[in-house]
Amino acid sequence: MWLRRLLAGAALAAMHQLAQAGQPDAEVVQVQPSATGVPANLLRLSIVFAAPVDGPVLARIALRRANGEPLQEPFLQQELWSPDGKILTLLLNPGRVKTGLIAREQWGPILHRGDEVILTLDGQPIKRWHVYPVDVNGPAPSAWTVASVRPGSRQPLVVTLKEPIDGREADYLAVVTADDRIMDGTARLRDGEATWTFTPNQVWNAGEYRIVVRGTLEDPAGNRLGGHFETPMNEPPKPATDATIVFTVGSKEALGANTSQQAVR
Incomplete structure (x- = not known):
């Protein structure tokens, strides 16, 4: 041997x-x-x-x-x-x-x-x-945490993802304003790709925003948002469906807490 x-x-x-x-x-x-x-x-x-x-x-x-x-x-x-x-x-x-x-x-x-x-x-x-151990669960936006940001600032938005996502997919998340405009800025991953940050080019205005998560987002094991890489060969893959996290900038609740008001749709 x-x-x-x-x-x-x-x-x-x-x-x-x-x-x-x-x-x-x-x-x-x-x-x-x-x-x-x-x-x-x-x-x-x-x-x-x-x-x-x-x-x-x-x-x-x-x-x-x-x-x-x-x-x-x-x-x-x-x-x-x-x-x-x-x-x-x-x-x-x-x-x-x-x-x-x-x-x-x-x-x-x-x-x-x-x-x-x-x-x-x-x-x-x-x-x-x-x-x-083997990871069979894909990204779960319902478990993510969105930190608060100050209105009138360009403070980075920090989203704790709980589990890593694929390192090349930082741009699979986008911030959208209440009037459906995609905000320009820089998206990055850190902490082993388990934290997503977004620094806007313009200041945050008070109001409601959405984080839109592309349905094709995957983790390093190939598990997709709402799906699994490990599926039976005779089972057709589920169609990719985007997820949305709603959060508010400048609300009384958000300003007095560690995380902003948020809801996942």
Whole structure:
């Protein structure tokens, strides 16, 4: 067994050297999920680079156990790049994430509860995660908390999401005024993608606002708003339905509390 692992390690090192040869250094700015843990059914991850990267990158990336042993073929062989060429999204093999499929039956799941895994680029660690239990529940706006903001200010609106959402989907939420205008501003995710913030370009006026949540919003495991990635093969997916959170700026209740008045529709 040890000899087999030694030979496999040597072969992997040789393949890595060939893949890396002639490739320029790539500076990583962020990896998402950015939290310290991921669910055992993690479906996607994203790597943010400081500048566009030339040439294929997937061959330079590996997912390893804490002892350095690589996980066998964890990724779908496809590179999904942002238009500016700086953000690479990788899918873990869906056939091994979803139960009941041939790939999972033959190869088993990629991640297991309790694992410690390390994402590497050119052999160097760029992110480490502890693997938590499988997550089968999608984003639930009814459980989110909207903090109050001061009228007449550009104070960031802070929404606590309870659970992480996909790191590339900050713009799947929008703030809408009472007269149905989408507010311009900057949306960001923080705290392991479990907190959404929105800084408006204009000041907040007193009155009612809505946060519209796109029905296609997903979490890192591919669970959609009001739906689940893990569904029977013969069950058609439910149509995506947007959710709306109503909140008030400048009400007496909101000004005297930690959270604004809110309701989910």
